[in-house]
Amino acid sequence: MGKPLKQIAIYGKGGIGKSTTTSNLSAALSLMGFKVMQFGCDPKSDSTNTLRDGSYIPTVLDTLREKSGLDAHDVIHRGFNGVYCVEAGGPAPGVGCAGRGIITAVELFRHQRIFEELDLDYVIYDVLGDVVCGGFAVPIREGIAKHVFTVSSADFMSVYAANNLFRGILKYSRSGGALLGGVIANSVSGGYSKEIISDFTNRTKTRIVEYAPRSITVTQCELRGKTVVEGAPESEQAQIYMSLAEKIAAHEVSEIPAPLGVTELREWASGWSEKLLQRVEGNVSPGEAI
Amino acid sequence: MSEIIDRPRYACALGGALFTLRALPRTAPIIHASAGCGYSLYGALSAGAGYLGGGYCGGAAWSSTNVVEREIVFGGEERLEEQIRATIELMDADLYVVVTGCMVEMIGDDAAAAAAVFRDAEAPVLAIPTPSFKGDSYAGYDMALSGLFRGFTRLGAEKRKDTVNLLGLVPGQDAFYKGNLTELKRLLEQLGLRVNTFFGEGETLDNLRNASEASLNLVLSDRYGIKAAQVFEEIHGVPYRVLPFPIGAAQTADFLRAAAEAAGVGTAAASALIYREEDRYYDYLERIADIYNDIDLQRYAIVAGDVNYAPSVSRFISDELGWIPKLTVITDQLNAEETAKVQSRFSGWESGVYPLIKFDPDTSAVQRYFPLAWPQSANERYYDSFSPAVVIGSALERDFALQYSLPLLTVSFPVTNRIVLNQSYAGYNGGLSLASDLITLLMSWR
Ligand SMILES: Nc1ncnc2c1ncn2[C@@H]1O[C@H](COP(=O)(O)OP(=O)(O)O)[C@@H](O)[C@H]1O
Ligand SMILES: [Mg+2]
Numbered sequence: 001m002g003k004p005l006k007q008i009a010i011y012g013k014g015g016i017g018k019s020t021t022t023s024n025l026s027a028a029l030s031l032m033g034f035k036v037m038q039f040g041c042d043p044k045s046d047s048t049n050t051l052r053d054g055s056y057i058p059t060v061l062d063t064l065r066e067k068s069g070l071d072a073h074d075v076i077h078r079g080f081n082g083v084y085c086v087e088a089g090g091p092a093p094g095v096g097c098a099g100r101g102i103i104t105a106v107e108l109f110r111h112q113r114i115f116e117e118l119d120l121d122y123v124i125y126d127v128l129g130d131v132v133c134g135g136f137a138v139p140i141r142e143g144i145a146k147h148v149f150t151v152s153s154a155d156f157m158s159v160y161a162a163n164n165l166f167r168g169i170l171k172y173s174r175s176g177g178a179l180l181g182g183v184i185a186n187s188v189s190g191g192y193s194k195e196i197i198s199d200f201t202n203r204t205k206t207r208i209v210e211y212a213p214r215s216i217t218v219t220q221c222e223l224r225g226k227t228v229v230e231g232a233p234e235s236e237q238a239q240i241y242m243s244l245a246e247k248i249a250a251h252e253v254s255e256i257p258a259p260l261g262v263t264e265l266r267e268w269a270s271g272w273s274e275k276l277l278q279r280v281e282g283n284v285s286p287g288e289a290i
Numbered sequence: 291m292s293e294i295i296d297r298p299r300y301a302c303a304l305g306g307a308l309f310t311l312r313a314l315p316r317t318a319p320i321i322h323a324s325a326g327c328g329y330s331l332y333g334a335l336s337a338g339a340g341y342l343g344g345g346y347c348g349g350a351a352w353s354s355t356n357v358v359e360r361e362i363v364f365g366g367e368e369r370l371e372e373q374i375r376a377t378i379e380l381m382d383a384d385l386y387v388v389v390t391g392c393m394v395e396m397i398g399d400d401a402a403a404a405a406a407v408f409r410d411a412e413a414p415v416l417a418i419p420t421p422s423f424k425g426d427s428y429a430g431y432d433m434a435l436s437g438l439f440r441g442f443t444r445l446g447a448e449k450r451k452d453t454v455n456l457l458g459l460v461p462g463q464d465a466f467y468k469g470n471l472t473e474l475k476r477l478l479e480q481l482g483l484r485v486n487t488f489f490g491e492g493e494t495l496d497n498l499r500n501a502s503e504a505s506l507n508l509v510l511s512d513r514y515g516i517k518a519a520q521v522f523e524e525i526h527g528v529p530y531r532v533l534p535f536p537i538g539a540a541q542t543a544d545f546l547r548a549a550a551e552a553a554g555v556g557t558a559a560a561s562a563l564i565y566r567e568e569d570r571y572y573d574y575l576e577r578i579a580d581i582y583n584d585i586d587l588q589r590y591a592i593v594a595g596d597v598n599y600a601p602s603v604s605r606f607i608s609d610e611l612g613w614i615p616k617l618t619v620i621t622d623q624l625n626a627e628e629t630a631k632v633q634s635r636f637s638g639w640e641s642g643v644y645p646l647i648k649f650d651p652d653t654s655a656v657q658r659y660f661p662l663a664w665p666q667s668a669n670e671r672y673y674d675s676f677s678p679a680v681v682i683g684s685a686l687e688r689d690f691a692l693q694y695s696l697p698l699l700t701v702s703f704p705v706t707n708r709i710v711l712n713q714s715y716a717g718y719n720g721g722l723s724l725a726s727d728l729i730t731l732l733m734s735w736r
Contacts, residue, residue, distance in 0.1 A: 065364055095365030097397040104363055 005115055006122050008248065009139040009178060011129040012151035013161035017186040019047045020218060020227075021151050021241075022126040026051060027229035028245035030081040034121040037076075038083060041105070041139060042128040043090025043098045051079030054225025059089025060105040072112045080230045084118065099135020102127075106138055129161050137168050140178040147181040147254045149209060152200075154185075154193035156269050159200050166204055166259035179254035182209040184244065189213040192279070196272055203268065205258040209251075210244040212237070297653035297686055299596070299621050299703050300463060302422030305331035306430020307389045308352070309339070309462030313489040314498065318347035318383035322370050322401055323391025325356035335427070338685075338703050340465035340710025346383075353377040357394060366394050370404040378411055384495050385442065388417040389434070395421035416441040428514050428596075428622070431460040435518035438498060440525055447502035447526070453484040454553055455504045455528075457519055458511030458535065459716075461489050464598065465705040469714030474510070474536075477546060477717055480563050481555050491712075502526040506553050510535045510545075512631040513597045513622060534635055535598040538610040538721030539571050571718045578729050586678075587732055588612060592663070593645065594619040594656050594683035595702030597628070599715075601635035603682050603701060606724060608641040615645035616679075617663035621702075623651050653686045660690070680728065697735040699727055 010025075012018045019040070026038045040047025045059050057077045064070050079085045088105035090098040106125075109115065115123055125139040129150070139145045148169055152162045162183065169180050185197045185208050194211070201208055217238075221231035228238045260268060300306070304323065308331055311319040321328045332349045336342050344350060355373045357366045370388065377386060386408075388401050401417035408415040418437030420430055435457070456474060461467045471490035478485045486497040486504065507522055507530035509515045519530035531552045536545035543564045550560035581587065591607045593600055597620055604618045620632055629649055636644050646663040648655060681691045681698045685706040691698035700707055701715060701724070714720040 061363060065360070068360070091364045095367065095398075096361075096363050097365075098363075100359070100397070101363040104359060 003119075003121065005120055006147070007115075007125070007139075007145040008122065008181070009125040009127055009145035009148045010151060010184075011127050011140075011148060011161075011165045012186075013129050013155075013158045016129070016151050016153060016155075016158050016161075017212070018042075018126050018129065018151045020050070020222070021184055021186060021212065021244075022124055023048060023050045024227045024229050024238075024241035025245055025248065026083045026122075026124055027080050027227045028242045029122055029249065030083050031229065031242075032245060032249060034249070035119060036083050036122045036124065037115070037118065037120050038079075038085055039106075039109075039123055039125045040085075040087040041102045041125050041136070042088075043093075043101070044128075045087040045089050047087060047126040048077075048079055048083075048085035050222055050225060050227045050230075051083050051085055052077065052225070057085060057087055059087040060108065061089035061091070061101050064104065064108075070108060072109055072114045076114070076118075080227065084120070097133075097135065098128075099133040099138075102135045103138050106144060110144075129165060137172065140169060141172040141175070143176045143178070145178045147251065148178045149181045149184055149248070151184045151186050152197065153187045154196040159197070159269075160265065162200075163204065163259050163265055166206070166257040169257055170259055173256045180206055180257045181248070181251055181254045182207045184209050185211045187212070187214040192276060199272075200268070203258075203260060206255065209247055210240065212240050212244070295623075295651045296655075298426070298651060299653070299684055299686065300426040300428060301331055301334050302427060303425045303430035303433055304389060304391050304420045304422050305335050306427030306460065306463065307418065307420040307434035308332070308348075308430075309335050309342075309427065310431045310434040310460070310489075311387055311389070312342070312345045312348040313461035313467065314385070315494050316346060316384040317495070318377060318381045318386050319352060320370075320374055320377050320386060320388045321352055321354035321391065322366065322373070322388055322394050322399065322404075323354065323357065324393055325354065325358070327391045328352040328354045335462045337706050338465070339462040340705045340708050342462055342465070342710070347381050353381065355394075362393060362397055365397065366399045367401075367404050370394075370399065370401060371407055374404060374408055374415060378408065378413070378415070384413050386411075386413060386415040387434075387437070388415070389420045390417070392421045392423050395419060395423075414442060426623070427463055428460055431463070431514055432517040435515065436521040439501070439518060439522045442495075442498060443501050443522075443526065444499050445502065445526070447500060449505050449528075450484065450503045451505050451554065452482060453486070453504040454478065454506045454508055454549075455501050455522075456485060456487045456508050456510065457515030457530075458509040458532075458598070459487075459489075460514050463514075463596065463703045465703065465708075465710045466701070466714050466716070466720075469710075469712045470716035470720060472712070473714045473717040473719045477542070477563070477567070478549060481546065481550050481553070481559050483553055483555065502528070504528050506531060508533060508549060508552070511598050512635070513624065513628050535602050536717060537602040537715055537724060538606045539568055539575075539718060540609045540640060541602060541605060542717050542721070543568070567718045571722065574722050575725060578725065581729070581733075585736075587729065588614070588678075589732070590679035591615045591645075592617045592619075592656065592660070592679065592681045592683070592687075592696075594621060594681075594687055596620070597622050597624070597632050599702040601632060603715075603724070604636070604645055605639055606721065607682070608643045608645075609639050610721060611725065611728070612641065613680075614643060617648070617656070617659055618645040619648045619650055619656050619659060619683075621651050621653075621655075622649075624649060656681075656683070656687060656690050657693075678732075680732065682728075697731045699731050 405417035471487040
């Protein structure tokens, strides 16, 4: 007891690989001997599936829907290597307020002092990343999480979501909110995509923590309901997640990012698309044309 | 950032909608909002409306979903459906209307879908969105009326040339709405018109249902009821005409001429009616002539109130009583167009004596503008000579009136220091009431 609890939030555009990355990170941290809880904050409720052989668990909100009082222990499920798995859940699509749902779920855990009771080293929130409304910003405000990492590819939509997140962090940074640990570049396999994402991090005064390439091993393991760390521990991809976990374990100081303005971001994107177009055209010399 | 209003003279849109429905015969509102919205609005509005009370199916008995966190997270449509079902079972009404609060609108609850479940019920069930972030209680009146015109008033009715609807008097925000509507209807009927006021004496829901038979909507306000009249025009093809809210002989004569002209009944009918009514009016009013002269009852006046009362009371003071209006504060939040419209009501008065006009929703505004209307240092013979004077406003003018030891008559919301029953300030009878209330106040103040 008494050791500091590190709370980390992972944000990013839908489908970009947050849950994949977070689950591998949780698995890797647990192998390093830490007590870890992964808290899925996405109405999709599939954040922790690969930690539990692909199975779904009852969510906080599903359980709350049925009865008004809730013991948090009822919605905590153990996964790979003892990782504590929680899914906040959400309302049916098109009704209610998913943002408020996340607030409710997170508040419930705080009130019941679960993190202290379980003597955790890490709580990792896996949050739907477009920060569409106030509820999705809960893990980064009020100092719930101290460090935020964003998963992003070099895809413009994904960078856009990351930049929005930076704006949220900047906003709450003045009132004790979380700061930015860095960007986890996912499905970035080199070439210009590496250049794009590193140019973006330079512009926004942040850094890339790890590059995780697109890998068939991820898909293979996912189909078996496993993280790469569990399902293919010897693979190159698993080593990348182990390295990511070590960096995050060693990470102490997060910073305030410098998000781009809306027009700045658009200009930045169109600048890159022109550059890429020139390269493509340049590559195809007349002689090579079929 | 928005500005703070110091003691506003209205509640929120939901409140305005609830009091509009409260004034409709045999209508049961169903509130889809947090617990507390209904009761606090009832407390605020009933007292401010001269203790109007809850009426039929209203006040402390209002049906409400009282949503809590569960409904906010998962959506409150099922809860609403349950509440509608229970209300129909327990409350005997001819019309059920769901009105909504901010929180359920923010999460996007589909109240119309919940109401539509009951489309085969014996009495109609409507849903009207009335989120308070959309406006004040006056706006709520327009929202409620617009919803009723869309969802309850009969479509495709054959027009009758002799039928008009009267809009613009907001139940509750106008504590005297029922007396006022009764008086105005009495007058218009004497022009040979059939009149729907929806909320006046002897009206039933049929007046609202068949309002589409009308050929004209008369809106007696430069702000309230205009949006509803526009919706009415769009849906039922009935044009509208805006006229000022009339108090006393001069304004009522203007009103009757304009109404007769707009309704196409000919000005001869109006002239005959005005002649008859003035005969009666002045027969009463002249009674105050002796005492008025004997004890020098001419007064300075300060008027504070909404867009209906403030201009009309000021003109009554100036044109009818021959007093001197010094300052008039209009307390609504208005846009530039509305402001210009209201400003234009301060012209063409017989007396030619106009007050300083200020537009300000703050209650402290009266205090603030008073020195402008009465500069103490303007080389007056008496340094502090604002006397004899009277304040005509709301109960919120009490502090100001006490500070200068001035008598106060409350006519505009909130009217918390009076019980209001059938009294009116509109038309000829209303003018007589206002005159007798003012003179009585001065005499008892001596
Ligand atoms: N580095 C990667 N290599 C291969 N597939 C990946 C990689 N990262 C994510 N994926 C795949 O992309 C899909 C979406 O990932 P997921 O983690 O569920 O996204 P999110 O949680 O951001 O919505 C999954 O099928 C996942 O297996
Ligand atoms: Mg996910």
